[in-house]
Amino acid sequence: MKTTRATLKKRAAPLSKTLKRRGSKSEYIIVIITYDRVDTCFKKTLTMLKENKISPSLINLIVHNEKQKQMYSEGIPREYYNKIIVTDRDKGIYGQMNWVFEHYPLGKHILKLDDDISSILKLKGDKLIKSYDLKNIIDKGFKLCEKNGLKLWGIYPTPNPYFMTSQKDYTLDLRFIVGALMGVINEKITINLAVKIKGDYDYAVKSYLNNGGIVRLNRTAFKYDIAKNEGVRISTMVSDAKILAKSYPNMISMNKRRNNEVNMGEILLKRNPIPNEN
Numbered sequence: 001m002k003t004t005r006a007t008l009k010k011r012a013a014p015l016s017k018t019l020k021r022r023g024s025k026s027e028y029i030i031v032i033i034t035y036d037r038v039d040t041c042f043k044k045t046l047t048m049l050k051e052n053k054i055s056p057s058l059i060n061l062i063v064h065n066e067k068q069k070q071m072y073s074e075g076i077p078r079e080y081y082n083k084i085i086v087t088d089r090d091k092g093i094y095g096q097m098n099w100v101f102e103h104y105p106l107g108k109h110i111l112k113l114d115d116d117i118s119s120i121l122k123l124k125g126d127k128l129i130k131s132y133d134l135k136n137i138i139d140k141g142f143k144l145c146e147k148n149g150l151k152l153w154g155i156y157p158t159p160n161p162y163f164m165t166s167q168k169d170y171t172l173d174l175r176f177i178v179g180a181l182m183g184v185i186n187e188k189i190t191i192n193l194a195v196k197i198k199g200d201y202d203y204a205v206k207s208y209l210n211n212g213g214i215v216r217l218n219r220t221a222f223k224y225d226i227a228k229n230e231g232v233r234i235s236t237m238v239s240d241a242k243i244l245a246k247s248y249p250n251m252i253s254m255n256k257r258r259n260n261e262v263n264m265g266e267i268l269l270k271r272n273p274i275p276n277e278n
Contacts, residue, residue, distance in 0.1 A: 028109035028142060028183075030054065033062045033096045038075035041115035044224075046080045048117055052134035057082050062096055064089065094191040094199040097179070104186050109142055114180035116225040121159050123219040128161050137220055141183040144215045148172055151185040152207040153215035159223060167218035173271045174251065175216045177204045180224050187211075192247070197233070198240040201267065205248050208273075237265030 030049070034041045041061070049059060059081040063069050069084045087099045097112065104110060122131040131137075141153035154177030156164055179200030189206045191199040208214050244252050244267060251273040255266035 028058065028111055028138060029104070030059045030111045030113060031062050031100050032059065032081075032113045032115050033093060033100070034072070034115035035064060035068065036071075037115050038072055040225075041072070042076045042080065045113055045115050045117045046076065048119060049134070050080065052120065052132050054134060056080055060085050062087060062100060064096070091193060092196070093179075094193055094195070097199070097203075098190050098193070101184070101186055101188055101190070106186055106188060108186040110184045110186055111138055112179070112182050112184060114224055117181065117222055119223045121221045121223060123161055123164050123221075126161055126165055128159055128164075128221060131220070137217065138183065141215060141217060142185070144170060145183070145185055148213060148215065150207075150211045150213050150215055151187045152177060152204060152211075153183040153217065154178060155181060155217045155220040155222060157221075159221040164218060164221065169219055170215060170217050172213040172215060174204070174208045174214065174269050174273060175271070176201065176269060177214060177216060179203065181222055192243070195240045195243055196236050198237065198244060198265075198267070201240075201244055201252070201269070202247075205244075205251055205269075208251075234264060238263055239265070241265040241267045 032041060032045055046059070050056075056079055061072055061076075061081055061084045063072060063084055063086055065088060066086055069086050072084050085103075087096055087103075089095050089099050091098070100110065100112065120131045120134050120137065121128040122133065137155070141155075145151060145153050150172065156167070157176050157178040177200060182200070182203075187207065187210055189203055189210070192202050193199075195202050204214055241254060245254050251270055253268050253270070255268050
């Protein structure tokens, strides 16, 4: 028996109603998950938020332990953030994200950021320009989620105006939401920790399955530090891709490359997948 898209939406309805009851306000918090990068966090993400006139009262830094907390409290002026939260969970970025989703209540509006975002970019004509409009971008993302009964939004994953110009302003089907900047109406999703690098794919698919769609703002991008795909990172991405393709065979496929190219663990998301019943 196959699941239709209408059934997906119907199945998601009880959860959506519960989330509206518990967290209907559009107020949000910002969490920055960071480790051993005090200077980067301060000079990039926190400075970017200040440039965008985001209130420090909304911003929480998420760190592993008390030693990290001391480092950040000593290295970053207090007026840049609300508080530093210690998780005591040494499980890497996705373990930290899982802690955030466990810690905050169902329905809480959360903007999760990496610590190395230097600027927000908006498409103007065929060019990307630096934007100081993050407040409105955040409001738009959460409002579109609420309007459509969805729980995840994000922005275009790479700052490439050539590809962005052909995109709709926003889409609601299954697309990649880069975990470095993602807006969540908390639904207590747990990312599979066997997936080391591509955990944001796991989160996006699970949110899509819960709600029948996700929001992506395709005229907005951002500049952040992208790790080089080399050495052990490549083998880890290949492993991640195999886990995800096996876990969601009707939603994710391996991106087959030409014979003379190295397997980089690339995957493709099906835009409007209809998953099989288990």
